[in-house]
Amino acid sequence: MHDEIREAFEQIHATEQMKQSVSEYLAQNRRKTARGSIRLGLRPLVSICALLLICIGLGNWYFWEMPVSYLSVDVNPSIELTLNRKNQVTDVQSRNKEGELILKDVQLKGKDYLEAVEMLMECDNMQPYLTRNAEVTVTVASSKAEELLSGFASSPVTTYYHGLCRSMDMETVASAHDHGMSLGKYQMYQLLSQYDSGLTTEECQNISMCRLRELLSQYENGREEPVNSEELNSFQESCNHNENGNHHHGNGHHRR
DSSP: OHHHHHHHHHTOOOOHHHHHHHHHHHHHHHHHHHHHHHHHHHHHHHHHHHHHHHHHHHHHIIIIISOOEEEEEESSSEEEEEEOTTSBEEEEEESSHHHHHHHTTOOOTTSBHHHHHHHHHHSGGGGGGOBTTOOOEEEEEETTHHHHHHTTTTSHHHHTSOOEEEEOOGGGHHHHHHTTOOHHHHHHHHHHHTTTOOOOHHHHHTSOHHHHHHHHHHHHTTOOSOOOHHHHHHHTSOSOSOSSSOBGGGSOSOOO
């Protein structure tokens, strides 16, 4: 019996074609295994590269785009600038229709904050608002407000246009934005609210800074009654249009 089985297997011979097929199968398996090993080896490298790209992107945003300071310029036009860590403008918002007209004239993104504010003051569309009784107010909200405000000490905003520069808490920025108001206008609303003026945020939004400051001065000097409808109509007539045809100092644009 054993002899018969041995004889039967001895009759089986591997052909050249069979040998070639086996060889190709084994080679293919080796290639698959190698590719799998390469993919497994590349996975950590791909993950590291992706993480580096994310870190670079976050770093760029942190230094160049992340808002750290807010600054508003209010006359009757109300315009607000967002600043990055380098005190450069990353965003510009108009807070009323007059501000929209001003921003058609100027491109402020990427500018240093002092240069941006001076450009606003000097643009043609701003000039009709810079009358003798105009009240230019620059309001800063920042953890480094003192540094930013000190920059205006020798700026034309204060030396030529006699602007008032002041600060407000960063915590108040969100509330101002929720009401669609600039920092300066919202701060005036808060101050007037302490005297029960009766003015709403919407009403303050439509009153120029010179009228708001005039009203605040009245309350600081003893006024007690709230604003009536007749006064409100009068206040909402802009005081920023030049009745006499004269700008600050009577000589148009400031020139550096």
